[in-house]
Amino acid sequence: MSSSSEPLLRLENLRTHFKMEGGIAKAVDGVNYSIFPKKTLAVVGESGCGKSVTAMSIMGLIPCPPGIKAGGKIWYRDQDLRTYSDDQLRKIRGNEIAMIFQEPMTSLNPVYTVGDQIGEAVRLHQGMSRKDAHDKAIEMLAKVGIPSPEKRVDEYPHQMSGGMRQRVMIAMALSCDPEVLIADEPTTALDVTIQAQILDLMTELQDTTGASILFITHDLGVVAEVSDHVAVMYAGKVVEYADAKTLYESPQHPYTVGLFRSIPDLYVRQKQLQTIPGVVPSPLDFPSGCRFRNRCPLADGRCGQEEPLLRNVGEGHTVACHAVEEGRAADVDFSTVSEV
């Protein structure tokens, strides 16, 4: 890897499956990525690619059953979190690894004041008194830019706007000064002007607290703005990993290439958008070999039989694609794929 320091959190071949009526859904099926101290890793992919399930697995928030811990390791400070008991995990969760969820409306408890909810973590993990926790909540609200925090601390979530609620979520997540902050689509439900405020706030707080951020999103614009490294996920696997600049300037995997081409450009007006034909396969029934092959213009016989592994194509840039490995991925033309 390109970074000089050791990763703070490292996923090794992580697998999380779900038992479903129609069979086993392999939502996360061999994910490898690392999060470095004080850096932001963005995980991008379309719905159902397993990016959120990966995050929930790190937090130990997947109920089993229906979830199945199908293998792999989550290395955090030389410890495998997968082997932790619920009690051990509870000490880490919200304390050393904290999470911000997408929906600020549904992930706050409507019957407690925001102050109670922010204070809960510090009372639990740091044994603060109710009074101190209340003061801490005010301090955190001020930190995330909520005006008159000493008044808002006693308000309920419904009294706040979406952007405010997301700030409360961030205040809650940061209250214990976590090492790793997992942000699962934290700005997706927000308007662009509010999104801009929240992204700036997160970058600013990262500078002051030194937390590492795992940023999960489907918005490639947001990724470019916040991330140091990017992992692209498709059908339960990471298909490409690189630092942000490299990935945006020379994406290698045909899926990544297709993804970039399908975003309308704000500055250059294209005549027709290029699209990736077909749809994401169902996790109950992934194609054999490479999971992208049905939609890929470069697929050949080997892609149907052998699963591609992540291989180095440059410094800190890995890609899982046979065509890239064989050097025949120079030109990706999706119009040659017949729609299925």
Added chain:
Amino acid sequence: MSESLLQVNDLKTWFPMKKGLMSRVVGHVKAVDGVSFEIGAGETLGLVGESGCGKTTVGRTLLRLIPATGGTVRFDGKNVFDLKGDPLRALRRDMQIIFQDPYSSLNPRMDVRSIIGEALQVHGIAKGQELEDRVAALMTRVGLLAEHMRRYPHEFSGGQRQRIGIARALALEPKFIVCDEAVSALDVSVQAQILNLLEDLQQEFGISYLFISHDLSVVRHISDRVAVMYLGRIVELADVDELFDNPSHPYTRALLSAIPVPRPGAKKDRVQLDGDVPNPIDPPTGCHFHPRCPMVKAGEGVPECSTGACPETVTVGPNHFAACHLIQPGT
């Protein structure tokens, strides 16, 4: 510009706020408050703004899905709000809508044939085998397999469901379709497929679109002209390239600068807007935007911004209009 198909003049949609035992009306939420624009045949007007600005209400009021409080809408020379009975039914055939959420806008108990064919049946256009043939043709046109006609919505993916919604809107061969956040719920690769489909259909049938969206890159891609709304009013309206390259209203400039660009390191000078969109129950006096306006904050405002009347719409350039006290009319 081509002859306008739709002319909206000073459209107002107010929702009454009721209170107490007798449901006394204590005030109004002015969701749409004096909106005017035109759409030509085969043209796409993008309507952008943040949540709560009234863009969806505009679309629904035009189609008479919500009663208007004031103003006029003329479609194809007819006053939409005056029509009743048969002429209204005839008009409804020409004006259709595609909704945002492909999950909740299709009846889960109807199969695709009934969903797409319902309007044909209701309007007495086709029945029996002919109906089936028409539905099959529509499904093929939007990229669905006609043999899936007997399936139910839950058997389709999000993108396919949106195609069903499009086929339903197309069934009556409308002249005008309101696309209300029609691609917002879709993943980018699928979103691109649907945008291309909408453009192809426009080419083929000459349909006009009112394309309502909060996603400015999508709006830039699909629109001929764009209107920007803030708190119930249009603050700027211009040809798409002019609006994006040369925005004049401070709100439009802030909105454009807030969009994250998919290029790392491409940090632009962001015009940061503080706070949220104000509550439309109690909008700010003067210009609705003044409490968040970066120009007012920078001390460049005039007294009218906060205390005067709502700014009038002025012509800034050819086909370019804006409503701001700080903008001088151009030519």
